[in-house]
Amino acid sequence: MMLDVLIVGGGPIGMAAGIEAEKKGLSYVILEKGCLVNSLYNYPTNMTFFSTSEKLEIGDVPFISHNPRPTRQEALEYYRRVQTKWNLQMKLFEGVTGIKRLEEEDAYHVHTSKATYKAHSIVIATGFFDFPNMMNVEGEELPKVKHYYDDPHLYAFSNVCVIGGANSAIDAALQTYRKGANVTLVLRENEISPRVKYWVKPDIENRIEEGSIKAYFNASVEAITENTILINTENGETVTLDNDFVLAMTGYQPDFSFLKNIGVTISDDEFKTPTHDTETYETNLSNLYLAGVVCGGMKTSTWFIENSRVHAEKVIENIYQKRMQLS
Incomplete structure (x- = not known):
């Protein structure tokens, strides 16, 4: 089956992109290598968000928390309820191992740990929490x-x-x-x-x-x-x-090797910003988009859930318009 869009990453922004695809009637799948909102699951147990609950909302689902700024546990509960409401086409614990563009098919082949998919468009919403910035000092490999x-x-x-x-x-x-x-x-x-x-x-x-x-x-x-x-x-x-x-607690960075292997170009300065259009979020590769904090490269404080939710709307709208022109 040829999908209209395949979304890599099942965090809040990936989910938001799936919701927009659902609204537009586009065929899609969300691939997440871990559990639902895996990065949030790995946040500190007692973490409280900087953002207020309403600024973390997606999919027209109200986020009610005990205090204005929700906890990690409240966020996990909230995004489970979002998934329950929208029943998004999501594959959990299925990591992407490769993405290849086939020009003759005007499509991407996406290989995972379990299957292969074909899609006209790709949205990368992988965040950055999986790759810590290393200190590169003697003893850093110790278990402590x-x-x-x-x-x-x-x-x-x-x-x-x-x-x-x-x-x-x-x-x-x-x-x-x-x-x-x-x-x-x-x-x-x-x-x-x-x-x-x-x-x-x-x-x-x-x-x-x-x-x-x-x-x-x-x-x-x-x-x-x-x-x-x-x-x-x-x-x-x-x-x-x-x-x-x-x-x-030295911070984290996107998976630059994953992006480079796909063919996304990265700036050669200290910020390592992935190439993308700042209006549509399309990369240097046709029909391959970025969404969420991955857009910032090493500037990981630029984007977060609160201000990158809009990426999902803009990306899916651009994909939808392209699909309509071809139909």
Whole structure:
């Protein structure tokens, strides 16, 4: 069967694209390599969104939460209800292994871990949470080094070093501290990121000022051992600290190799922005589109659920207009 559109990624933006395809009467399939909204599932257990619940809504399904800013658990429940309402054509735990353009068929062949599909158009809505930015230091491969933070109880009464100064790092530092961990925060910058949630930023600044959480600014990690971590401080000294866990909250990036293997060109600057039209979100490849945070490349703070929901509407509208011209 030849699909009008195949959507790669079953997160909120991929789901939103599926909903728009459903509205337009386009044939489609959404492929998700993990569970429904897999990235959200892997968020920290106690995470609270920066966005308010109504700004996370898709498919005309109201998002009611206990507080204005919903929790991870509330978001998982919400997107399950969206799927129940729309009954989207979604294949879970089916990862894409390859996408190839066949000009003679004016179509793409999409190979997965379970099947092969053909589609006139492709929408890549894969996000970036699966690929952490590595520190590239000795000892980073040790089991105690984690690029994903889950539940603070694991770190109770341990020596924990948190790397980073943005939201995920600050949340991890505060939550593990409040479970009894001895927390050290290491930041490359000279201050807590101004993007940290405004109701959290005073908390971490006060904990640092009173000495409850030790912070090294303008610093970096030199090496990690089984029982210690070595930190290069801003005055050029190396400090060795007792350490049980390292939470490297250094951010994430899109799967650039996946995009390049398809044929999407990437800018050669530090931002590695995938080529796409800023109105239609079509890439340098005909009928292959990007949607969501993947559009930002390394600028992962540019797009998020709240402001990229509109991508789904624009992409599917462009696909629909093209299909109508051919019919």
